[in-house]
Amino acid sequence: MTTTVKAGRPVSPAEGGPAPWSADELERRLRELAVSRYHDRHPFNQRMHEGRSTPAELRTWVANRFYYQCNIPIKDAFVLSKLRLPAQRRSWLRRIQDHDGRTDQDGGLERWLRLGEAVGLGRDELLAHQHLLPGVRLAVDGYVNFCRNADALEAVASSLTELCAPSIMLTRLETFPLHYPWIESAGLSYFRARVPQGRRDGNEALGWVRDWAVTRDQQHRALSALSFKCDVLWSLLDSVQGAARQELRDA
Template sequence: MSIGFEERLRAVAREHYHDRHPFNVRMHQGELSPAELRRWILNRFHYQRHIPVKDALITAKLEAPALRRMWVRRIQDHDGTVEGEGGIERWLRLGEAAGVERDRLLSGAEVAPGVRLAVAGYVDFCRLGSPLEAVAASLTELSAPDLMRTRVDAFERHYPWIDRAGLRYFRERVAQGRRDSREALDLVLHWARTPAEQERALAALTFKCEVLWALLDAVQHAGTGARPMVGAPAGVGVGACSGAEDPEEGEP
């Protein structure tokens, strides 16, 4: 019996998600130094601050007002509806709790080139791809809630020098990730009716997994002076797929 489309999507999100990256494994086992953890927070913020940008691009592709209202909530989740709220603000507070000044995060001066490339690739993918592809790429959210729970436990257990109030971003994303992934999955299952459409959706999700993996490759090597190498799981490589109009632009 062939595996159903939904299970294939879930398998990609489960088997290629960046929770398996060596840097994340070390983080959750309590093996990162304060300098390494701060470097991750700083570089990951470059991705975080672009989430509402890619969601604005996706929102613009949605023709139905109800869908736009649904998706624009994601922008509000990260930007907040008033100053001092939202996921970006919570990440800034995580940085402060870990000893990374707000101005240092906002300047972006220390972001690794590989992180910039991975994030730009994802934003361009959402800009150039079809609504199906852009939404399917967001389905890494299927695995995010479990990762967030693991991360909160790891930070509380292994990194007590970080104020627990700074972990609010991770706690909030458990419920948000469940809701967001359910909404996106429903759309993808509704839109991807033909085998070709389903393959494009699977390729888009694989691509997003590559973005997150490549980002961690860059963070891992940023402190060593070594050239970043893609260390994705078997079958996953940066730029291996793209349903966007210009796959050269391709590759959280």
């Protein structure tokens, strides 16, 4: 049996089974899945983007999403350890630096802390995760463990929600100043930075998945990994929405 190498990773051709889709067909299916399952469709996000969230709801969302933000560079470190080629590792390392920053004064985590301050949260309470919901912790930790245990294909494919990230960031840049003018513009810097980063990272990861998923089984595993990531983001918002409803009942 002949073994080829794709992107520094050995790949054996399938023995029997259905023929693989073309790379273009796989990309079509991945994009279709991402768009149909992305969390911009979640009722909490839709309500927030329509300007119907209260300040307390926004603070709950920002505080809990920060736990996700803090864990993104950790999951990216697990992905980095699975990449075989130096050029791939150098490229993926950039994602960790985007979140952690090159100093304490820049990076995505610092920008999210500024968003927290803009909605009325203190840095200390954010960094201590004082408002973290159990369901959010479970969803985020599940994603980190998925990337810890998955192979490179599945771990990279799970990141393809980034194909939709620029759109939701642009929506927030448009709707937050309109509906929540009390949030200072400087607090929205995270959304601005993620537009070009999401485009770059999503396209890069998609190219790798197109190259690596050369059997139908690998293609199905890529789709399943992306579906799982969509479930993670959806579950996070389920928890935040549930907490918001409970606050209204207790008020």
